[in-house]
Amino acid sequence: MRIAILAAGVLAASLAGTAPAPAAEEHLEKMDWSFNGPFGTFDRASAQRGFLVYQQVCSNCHSIKEGYYRDLRGIGLDEKQVAAIAGAVNVATLSEDGQPAERPALPSDKFRSPHPNDRAARAANNGALPPDFSVIVKAREGGADYIHALLNGYAEPPAGVKVGDGLYYNAVYPGHQIAMPAPLTDDRVTYTDGTKPTVEQMSRDVTTFLTYMASPEMESRKRMGVKIVLFLVVMTGLTYAVKRKVWADMPH
Numbered sequence: 387m388r389i390a391i392l393a394a395g396v397l398a399a400s401l402a403g404t405a406p407a408p409a410a411e412e413h414l415e416k417m418d419w420s421f422n423g424p425f426g427t428f429d430r431a432s433a434q435r436g437f438l439v440y441q442q443v444c445s446n447c448h449s450i451k452e453g454y455y456r457d458l459r460g461i462g463l464d465e466k467q468v469a470a471i472a473g474a475v476n477v478a479t480l481s482e483d484g485q486p487a488e489r490p491a492l493p494s495d496k497f498r499s500p501h502p503n504d505r506a507a508r509a510a511n512n513g514a515l516p517p518d519f520s521v522i523v524k525a526r527e528g529g530a531d532y533i534h535a536l537l538n539g540y541a542e543p544p545a546g547v548k549v550g551d552g553l554y555y556n557a558v559y560p561g562h563q564i565a566m567p568a569p570l571t572d573d574r575v576t577y578t579d580g581t582k583p584t585v586e587q588m589s590r591d592v593t594t595f596l597t598y599m600a601s602p603e604m605e606s607r608k609r610m611g612v613k614i615v616l617f618l619v620v621m622t623g624l625t626y627a628v629k630r631k632v633w634a635d636m637p638h
């Protein structure tokens with residue numbers, strides 16, 4: 387069955403000629419994420435680089451309304467670093483006499499959104515709404531693999547494909563025409579740890595960060611799962627031993 391699908395894919399690809407990855411939508415590349423599997427954890431360094439990408443690029447358009455600055459502790463930043471990141475951002479408050487004012491954000495504040503509301507966000511983006519990132523990784527079929535592929539999916543439209551006004555060709559986006567201009571180009575951000583900021587690397591890092599933001603509790607949840615399975619294994623052994631002991635003298 388699998389071979390048949392593969393063969394059909396190869397045939398389709400060869401028939402499609404030079405079209406850039408037309409089948410990408412159905413066949414997302416399965417990435418080897420550090421957070422995959424029952425023992426998965428977040429690659430802290432990658433998530434920190436990913437935060438930088440979010441902060442410097444994506445946060446101009448995309449909010450993370452359910453995220454708090456203190457959540458950054460979970461990707462390995464210490465208290466001082468988090469306080470500094472929050473403190474560099476101004477959030478709305480009220481002055482002594484009740485007038486609207488601004489103050490530096492605290493770790494206990496939610497991430498500041500780029501736009502005051504959805505209408506303003508659309509107005510700034512040709513009518514398209516950049517979706518909130520709080521749970522974007524969970525909200526898209528394919529999850530992290532999809533987000534990563536989408537960011538790498540920009541290409542010249544294949545011959546004969548007309549791309550609408552204010553839209554961009556993306557081989558991975560459903561329908562292939564997306565209102566988001568390619569957000570990443572090589573060296574778009576400067577990494578301080580020597581990692582080369584290629585589009586592929588930045589996509590990987592920002593996807594790791596967004597996966598963390600969508601499920602910051604993942605590591606403790608998986609640890610608990612492993613403990614429970616271990617407990618059940620031990621319990622099964624004990625129960626069996628007790629059963630043998632209790633029934634040992636029973637003729638059968």
Ligand code: HEC
Nearest residue numbers: 443444446447511514515516517526533564565566569592
């Ligand atoms: C200039 C504004 C802008 C920037 C910067 C930007 N985006 Fe977007 N993004 C958009 C808009 C607008 C949409 C909605 C596209 C549509 O509806 O066609 C979008 C949609 C998306 C989607 C949803 C796609 C889907 O399947 O619905 C993802 C994921 C995404 N962006 C990721 C990112 C990431 C990651 C970054 C940073 C590396 C980023 N964006 C930077 C404007 C932006």
